[in-house]
Amino acid sequence: MTGIRFMDEITAPRRQSIHPSTLRPSRRASVDGQIPLAEYMVAMAVDVPQLELYTHLIKVHNHEQAKSEWYDWKLQWVEQLDQKASKGFEHLEKDAKFLEGVIHEAQSILPGLQQEHDQLVEELEKETTEIVELEACDQDYLKELKASISEQGTELDNYRREVEEAKAKLSRIEEKLKEVQTEKAEVSASIEKTERLINVQKNSTHAEVFRLKGELETLQRLHMVEITKVEDDLFKFAYASTYEVSATCVRCRPVVGTVQIQKFPDAKRTEVFPVFSSVVLRAAKELVNRPEVSNSLRKIVELVAIKFYTTFKENPSGFSVDVSILYPSVKAKAIVSFIFDVATFSTWPCHIQSMKHDVRIVYGQIQRDVILQAVGSRLKDVTPTNNHGCLLDACMEAAECIV
Numbered sequence: 001m002t003g004i005r006f007m008d009e010i011t012a013p014r015r016q017s018i019h020p021s022t023l024r025p026s027r028r029a030s031v032d033g034q035i036p037l038a039e040y041m042v043a044m045a046v047d048v049p050q051l052e053l054y055t056h057l058i059k060v061h062n063h064e065q066a067k068s069e070w071y072d073w074k075l076q077w078v079e080q081l082d083q084k085a086s087k088g089f090e091h092l093e094k095d096a097k098f099l100e101g102v103i104h105e106a107q108s109i110l111p112g113l114q115q116e117h118d119q120l121v122e123e124l125e126k127e128t129t130e131i132v133e134l135e136a137c138d139q140d141y142l143k144e145l146k147a148s149i150s151e152q153g154t155e156l157d158n159y160r161r162e163v164e165e166a167k168a169k170l171s172r173i174e175e176k177l178k179e180v181q182t183e184k185a186e187v188s189a190s191i192e193k194t195e196r197l198i199n200v201q202k203n204s205t206h207a208e209v210f211r212l213k214g215e216l217e218t219l220q221r222l223h224m225v226e227i228t229k230v231e232d233d234l235f236k237f238a239y240a241s242t243y244e245v246s247a248t249c250v251r252c253r254p255v256v257g258t259v260q261i262q263k264f265p266d267a268k269r270t271e272v273f274p275v276f277s278s279v280v281l282r283a284a285k286e287l288v289n290r291p292e293v294s295n296s297l298r299k300i301v302e303l304v305a306i307k308f309y310t311t312f313k314e315n316p317s318g319f320s321v322d323v324s325i326l327y328p329s330v331k332a333k334a335i336v337s338f339i340f341d342v343a344t345f346s347t348w349p350c351h352i353q354s355m356k357h358d359v360r361i362v363y364g365q366i367q368r369d370v371i372l373q374a375v376g377s378r379l380k381d382v383t384p385t386n387n388h389g390c391l392l393d394a395c396m397e398a399a400e401c402i403v
Helices: 027-032 037-136 139-203 206-222 274-288 292-307 342-346 368-379 390-400
Strands: 225-230 234-239 243-248 260-263 309-315 318-327 332-341 356-363
Touching: 139 356, 206 225, 292 309, 292 318, 292 390, 318 342, 318 390, 332 342, 332 368, 332 390, 356 368, 368 390
Parallel strands: none
Antiparallel strands: 225 234, 234 243, 243 260, 309 318, 318 332, 332 356
16 A cells, blocks of 8 residues: 565565676766756656655545545444444343342242241240250259150160061061961862862762763773772772783772782783783882882971971972971071972982972071072982981071071
8 A cells, every 4th residue: 555565575686696887877878867957947846746746645545545444444343342232232131131030039039038037036036045044954954854865765766676576577477377378278279179079979960970980981991991890908900901900908998019910811912022021010010019119208208297397289290398497596487398300209219319409488587598508418418328317407407507
């Protein structure tokens, strides 16, 4: 705008690059450059004032242009300030409206707060008066009151403990009641079943007899059994039309050890391996006449029943012997179950190590794993030749593991 140039914009050649001969004016140029006096006077009288006027106009123009640009910038700045002021004014109006609501709400709440403050001041004055009166009272009497209050607190704690013990006892009684109700339901079901059988026996007709006879014949054909003789002291039946089985009875009850198995002489079935059949028949006779399996297990369970309450439960794979163990010191009860499947029971005691056991906590704060470990540690030492009283020993270990 002003025509000012900085040093980096000047493109004059360096001083050392200009030859001195080029700086010397030639005589011809000085002669040609001489201006006549008349032209010089005219130029000084006319051209110089015009140039000064032009320069002044350019200066004024540049000055006014700069002022115009400054006014434009100031106008823009004022407009921005106006926008900010308008936004600030809007925010102030919103704040004023919000403050009006707050003031109105405070004015509505203030009487209640003032009333509460007055009440608190009155209560504080009363408490202060009471404190002064208490400080003026007999200190020994106050100590007696504090001692009586502490004694009452101790009695309350004792009552709370008694209530908790009563609740625990009530819960145990309720659990016992549930067990009794369950047993009652089982007994009722068995009674109903027995009554139904009695009614069937009393009210059976001739058709019922034929129906039962047909069912008996169907079962005989299904199991390849044909009953040939039933008496008070003897029971006979034929199996697969090949073997005759007979057993001596006492009041219609077969006596174990008197079972005899014989092959019919006129059996129609031919034997491919007669020697093998005779060996199998001899082995079957020995197995039938061996009461040791059931008697041995029965004696072991009877030993447990002498010390603990024992029940039998049937399951799809066999049966289980449930032994109830009480822990009076911790007021708890657990049930130890010895599970017998068909393989374990039929081959007792050959597969005694395969017998399973489980523990169930009925009530009380005792750990199931401790009892389970105690029972398992005793059963690990049992062998087919050393198993007398093994279940009783396991139950005793379970009872003694928790003191």
